Amino acid sequence: MNRYALLVRPSANRVYDSDAPRLAAAELALFGDAVLGGRIGDIESVELGGVPYLTFDCDRLDEQDLAVLSHLSAVFALYELEDGRLTPTAITSPDRLPDDVITIPKYRGKTNEQFTRLLLNVTLLSSAFAPELLERRFRVLDPLCGRGTTLNQAIVLGHDASGIDLDERDVDAYAAFIRRWMKDHRIKHRAEFAPVRRNHRTVGKRLQVSFAATKEEFRAGDLQQLDVVAADTVDALEFHRPGSFDVIVTDAPYGVHHGSRTVTKGLRRDPMDLLREAVPVWAQLLRAGGALGMAWNTKVAGRDEAADVIAAAGLEVLDDDAHRAFAHRVDASIHRDVLVARRT
Ligand SMILES: C[S@@+](CC[C@H](N)C(=O)[O-])C[C@H]1O[C@@H](n2cnc3c(N)ncnc32)[C@H](O)[C@@H]1O
Structure with missing residues (x-):
């Protein structure tokens, strides 16, 4: 049995303050159970040289195990711990796109980036498709997407991402940002941003982008899809087929003023009334075995x-x-708390 030490990303400590090691430990435990065959044990939060680490037991971690652990939202580096000495392991980032697509947007009401990755991870691990974590391109929906933190986390990891938000200004801002960002980073893409009409009336505005992380993939037609609609989430079935998403990941309206922005803006209902109406629609959008991960206040x-x-x-x-x-x-x-549920 080996002992490992995971260096917690410094930003995690700024985000969650004293909660960071506990949340990182909970995420690690879920990775251990869902995709590492229950081999991770005795997770402990410790300080080494005044810096927070999580230490844990595991038999030897092979390349595949390290690829899995590199997905952890709080991982900064991973060491083998022996007689108080740290030996680095070759952990590499799973990101397929530059991560500044996640960090550049700054706005009030943005869901914390690292928490969003945790929520995406926890939801994927709770779906029936967890064993395919390293191979599959998942279809991810954030039905209350704001300016796209979940969407950006999903595309960086190589998945397809769809979003819905009632606030057209958020969708406009996201569309402008992502197209600028793709141009600046020379990401090969095709984008369309146009009103959606049904029976002679406009029901929403939709951004659709097809792109690839590399020119070779783009040429081969191996494309990721990004799709964002400005519409009411309870009308999601107007835009997406039932059973068409592997996971739904969302941070529900907080029902309070957040900073100086009213987070309930555009809300016609109180957050729980919205969820009572929206969750049955979201449930239909999940395929069997898919999972919903929801954060709420x-x-x-x-x-x-x-x-x-x-x-x-x-x-x-x-x-x-x-x-x-x-x-x-x-x-x-x-x-904030998290609920995860599965469509059986
Ligand atoms: C907590 S915020 C999500 C923020 C987002 N994760 C981000 O980082 O930008 C909740 C979002 O729900 C949206 N919203 C509220 N009611 C909605 C509805 N009925 N349909 C679609 N979106 C709605 C709000 O506009 C807001 O952007």
Whole structure:
């Protein structure tokens, strides 16, 4: 048995403050159970030389195991720990695109980038498709996508991403940003941004981008798809076929002012009323075995109430200890928790 030490990304500590090592440990435990055959044990949060690490037991990690662990949202570096000495392992980033697509956009109401990757990871690991983590291009939907943090995390990892947001200004801002970014980074792409009309009336505005991380992939037609609609999420079935997504990952409206921006902007309902209407629609969009990962503000509704809304839509809520470990404080008015559910 070997002991490993995972250096927690410094930004994780800024984001979650004292929660960072605990959340990283919970994510690592889920990776261990879902895709590493339960081989990870005795996860401990420690300081070595005044720097926070997670240490854990595992038999020898091979190249494939390291590729899996490189997905962890908080991993900065990974060492083998022996007699108090750290030996680096060859961990490489799973990112297929430059990650500044995630970090450049700055706006009030943005969901923290690292938390968004954690939520995407936890949701993928909870789907029936977790064993395909390293091979598959997943279809990811954020049905309350704002200016696209989930979409950007998904495309960086090589997945297809779709988003819906009621606020047309968010979709406009995202469309402008992503097209500029692709040009600046010479990412080969085709983009269209146009109104969607049904029966002579405009029902939304839609951005559709086909692109590839490399010129060779673009030439071969091996394209990733990015699709964002300005519309009400309860109308999602107007834009997407039932059963067409592997995972749905979203950060629900907080129901409070966040910074100086009203996060409830454009909301016709209170956040729980919105979820009661929207989750049954989202459930239909998931394919069998797919998973929903939702973050919400527990000051708006408690865990049981939010879980009931998801269960009432026919999804199986995963409520074991491993999935109950992600609650954390965001600020004085937002305490965020995560619920994950599967379509059976
Ligand atoms: C917490 S924010 C998500 C922020 C996003 N993750 C980001 O980083 O930009 C919730 C989003 O839900 C959107 N929203 C609220 N009601 C909606 C509805 N009925 N349909 C679609 N989007 C809605 C809001 O416009 C807001 O952008």
